[in-house]
Amino acid sequence: MAQPATFSELDAERAEFYRHLLRQMLLIRRFEERAGEAYAQGKIGGFCHLYIGQEAVAVGGIAALGDDDYILASYREHGHALARGMGAREVMAELYGRVTGCARGKGGSMHLFDVSRGFLGGHAIVGGHIPLAAGTAFAAKYRGTSQVTLCFFGEAAVNIGAFHETLNMAALWKLPAIFLCENNRYGMGTALERASAVWDIAHRACSYDMASETADGMDVLAMYDSTKRAVDRARNEGLPTLIEARTYRYMGHSMADPIHGHYRTKEELEEQKQRDPIESFRQRLFDEGLLDQETNDRMVADIEEEVEDAVKFSEDSADPDDEELFTDVYRD
Amino acid sequence: MAQPATFSELDAERAEFYRHLLRQMLLIRRFEERAGEAYAQGKIGGFCHLYIGQEAVAVGGIAALGDDDYILASYREHGHALARGMGAREVMAELYGRVTGCARGKGGSMHLFDVSRGFLGGHAIVGGHIPLAAGTAFAAKYRGTSQVTLCFFGEAAVNIGAFHETLNMAALWKLPAIFLCENNRYGMGTALERASAVWDIAHRACSYDMASETADGMDVLAMYDSTKRAVDRARNEGLPTLIEARTYRYMGHSMADPIHGHYRTKEELEEQKQRDPIESFRQRLFDEGLLDQETNDRMVADIEEEVEDAVKFSEDSADPDDEELFTDVYRD
Amino acid sequence: MSTVTYRDALNQALREEMERDPNVFLMGEEVGVYQGAYKVSRGLLERFGEQRVVDTPIAELGFAGVGVGAAMVGLRPIIEFMTWNFALLAIDEVVNSAAKMLYMSGGQMPIPIVFRGPGGAALQLGAQHSQAFESWYAHVPGLKVVAPATPYDAKGLLKSAIRDDNPVVFLEGEMLYNTKGEVPEEEYVVPLGVADVKREGTDVTVIVHSKTVAVGMKAAQQLEEEHDISAEVVDLRTIRPLDSQAIVQSVQKTNRCVIVEEGWPFCGVGAQVAFEIQRDAFDDLDAPVERVTGADVPMPYNKKLERATKPSPAAVVDAVKRVAYID
Amino acid sequence: MSTVTYRDALNQALREEMERDPNVFLMGEEVGVYQGAYKVSRGLLERFGEQRVVDTPIAELGFAGVGVGAAMVGLRPIIEFMTWNFALLAIDEVVNSAAKMLYMSGGQMPIPIVFRGPGGAALQLGAQHSQAFESWYAHVPGLKVVAPATPYDAKGLLKSAIRDDNPVVFLEGEMLYNTKGEVPEEEYVVPLGVADVKREGTDVTVIVHSKTVAVGMKAAQQLEEEHDISAEVVDLRTIRPLDSQAIVQSVQKTNRCVIVEEGWPFCGVGAQVAFEIQRDAFDDLDAPVERVTGADVPMPYNKKLERATKPSPAAVVDAVKRVAYID
């Protein structure tokens, strides 16, 4: 849906929808903050890649999907899972490695799955899930369903072969897939400019004669609109799209990495935070009279409760039984 | 060197050079015909990918190089080896698997090497040698020499990840490399249009902000000029180039494959042969008075002798000793 | 029964399973219009159409991943690698995606996919085109690895592989495609994970798979005729899961064992089989387990050298004589 | 002697060899500006500059190939894989280009290159980030495979690997980087292909490498204290070429052997070692060779399950008791 001239025109349903988007972003932000704390306390181990700063991309993008559509993401996917409606409990419990987690504690932070919601993972090899996304799109076309596949990956992934091989096939075979590149400007400690000969990621679509656009990844409505256009193109014309979302990562690459240092300055970080996707959107809703302080405060309080409940649920949950070590290796 | 208005302006040296180009193309054509015969007689085994029809690409391209420059090619590289000045004896003997071959009979038709001439192989994994070429270019830059690397590959190789990863690094790092794509319209039995979302291969350079051009692969002078421009760009500016040479393969993919059939018609083949790179260039030299019948006939006779000598040399040569099975696995 | 080639037996299996289940499709380089680089898929495009017989660009990593993705949502892809040498480019999707998805998803997502194509050496194809990787794939939990030797086994095992809900690495042999054998007219399958005694014997167990079955059979005949040694030839057929029981039973009977494989020796299939035999039949062994393998070198192009790298009946006979302590 | 970490020992080796030979350079993801994902290359960019410490895009296949190409014309690249899991994407260049070039070129073109990075599991990194591939690389003729366990060996072996004219796969361990040990002030190298007896013993040989050296040593101590069993701990250090002689000598002395490795069991390093032992020391063995390996499953994320997959001193002690026929 195209964005109306002013918010005052908005019907109640739209207002509700916008508050929902805000709520999801707030939930993700708070969830990630708590996950970070739990990690610092040693309650969560392994790699933990937080999504703070990029909330608008997953929330706006996934809001444009239908319930039957497919989503694949990288290892930085907590936010995407929550935006898809997976419970904070199941997601947090997975980070805790509990049997109550969305992958029974066997997948972990980088491998969140909920097949019932078409959330097909969390994948930890950069670029490795991009061909998989073309595969789910191929399956939808094969079966003649109208399902669309939305694949999230970082800007550093465009330099790997899997991206190239997949986009060529997706364009050649006209697959209903959306390749959504979250350009947060860094792959670990490497700035885009030091890894890619072309700094305009959307431009990479030229090699595949594929539709593409660049969107403001700090604006949840812009992300929604861009993705919606791509969803319509995929569903109605069966054509793929490459979307570049310009966003920014607030935390270190993972909880084990420095927030700033060799590769970026504290100043740059502070400056970027001025574009905060949540504060800007919230302010907008205040200004347009779509949100009042009380509703906001209730929302924040609910989320606080929801996240604390998820933490408690996770801490109270059990580890998988020892037998689970050997289950799910093969399906018989 | 830019091509002058009419050939009549040409100095003797230039005329000599053109006859040299013709001779190389004739040598390759005859060499390949004889290799094909020997294969049919069971004297050459394995895969044998003939270059007939594409002679102008290797001859024109390699003529633009200096003696210290590097060349890497695919498994369809007999012509490139001969154009680089490797002896018909050493090349034919390698096809025969003789110890007198340019790789002691251990490499074979797909793995011709002559390090002394900077001919760094024959490689049989599609796209596999493209990163290697960036590596030799990297080495030249690392050492501060002015050596250029010329890498030949087919149009089907542009769809594989190695092509993408390499061109990005070559552009990003400003490597003195030339990526020369021989677009003969088919990868085995698959037409370009059925494998690539974009039919204009040179256009693929857009993803890397790399210089590119399309050249008539049936015109040896056009190939020379295009490659020369790229060589100058690499040597003087240290920048890479993607060249697409539009050419055509007369024979089957390999001697084991049909010349036409499911994937292309006899008519298309016959039509393409009208563009024959040798006949057209020879006619041109006749018309411009740069070649007379007698010189031509002598050239043809010399080549016939040279190729027959290579065949005889190969048939008379010995296989490697049994001990050679275990040598060259490691260098101590 | 009718006599068909290994190639046609595979073609029959593909055809029958595609007829049987609309979720089964074939994807790979040259599988359609070109009828298959080795003609295994001949006629399938005409029968099933472009949607189910899909020609791909040269992009092994990409199309292997497309197959895994399609399997994630319930299709049953058959991914043909023109040869297994090229699968090195796709091995990340085979190992990190296909083999681990069920486990990583906590059991939510089985990957019913078959990766197939010719493995090992043919004739003078050189170092990059002559490699046998069964031990690599068999190393990986989550994968099943099959390597049939006869038309009968090829058809029956491929049908089982296609119906299996796990990723199956199916290794054929370019040198086997033209070999002929009996195949029943009626429908049948050969279960995965079950070895087959190709020849009964009492004095020594010769363990083989894929192309080395013929080598083992020739050697067994020679041993019988020239040395009056009765060799039992056990064809693994499936490398993973390994039919350890069949192996140990045979060795407990013969007390001697020689393992033959085309691949390189170090950490090859025979190393694992030998380890299991000495572990499970230690007291039954009258001699150390011997192996005959491909030479430990990249494949040379020269015909004579290439032949010297390959396991031969003569080498197997010699190994048997060693384990039988004959001269 | 001074006490340094495994990480710093590797850093010293890189630094010294880069000082020694201008043809040596380091290339990989985050090796420069970021100082290395695991800080092994800390300070090298500052010392040697961007030309010799090269940050790459995420393109394992591509930059591994760039390294091989540079080695083809005489440079001596050190290619860092952030972890060996990602090297699956580059394995075609390692196996088909690096390992075969010398042979395919008839001896014209050696490939003096080192591929290095951490292998195996760390802590809770999940299925795709916790794999040990030494048996895969050791399978391939043309490659050398090294897996040091101590700072002393890490430094000495890396220096030898960099000076070697062949492609060397150098497997480090994320869990080892912080471990400390004695390293001489003065220059030294440790030759490739030579195992090291980390602990002398008479009753049983425990064969280990990389992270399992610590496991074997703990088990040996426990065996001594609790069971009065004297275990000899042999650290392979180099997997290929394997120091078969050292292994057999030890087993001929102890007559019993347990092999420990972090990787998956099927066709693992221990399978090859066990095969060689039963072949070369058959009559010396008083019990079958036993193995303790990583569990035969994709790595689970859960901490408890992950711990259960890893070889433990307790498991080694049990295996030794089995080969010693104790209760």
Ligand SMILES: Cc1ncc(C[n+]2csc(CCOP(=O)(O)OP(=O)(O)O)c2C)c(N)n1
């Ligand atoms: C093939 C591969 N190489 C390297 C890594 C290690 N690694 C994990 S994330 C990452 C950076 C990815 O950056 P980007 O794609 O921009 O995603 P972001 O982390 O910024 O969300 C790297 C190098 C990996 N997981 N896979």
Ligand SMILES: Cc1ncc(C[n+]2csc(CCOP(=O)(O)OP(=O)(O)O)c2C)c(N)n1
């Ligand atoms: C990675 C890989 N996949 C498949 C093959 C098998 N194969 C050899 S050549 C070829 C076609 C290549 O076509 P193109 O690149 O256009 O070169 P041409 O043969 O036309 O010169 C294929 C599919 C291979 N050698 N390597």
Ligand SMILES: [Mg+2]
């Ligand atoms: Mg990024």
Ligand SMILES: [Mg+2]
């Ligand atoms: Mg072509």
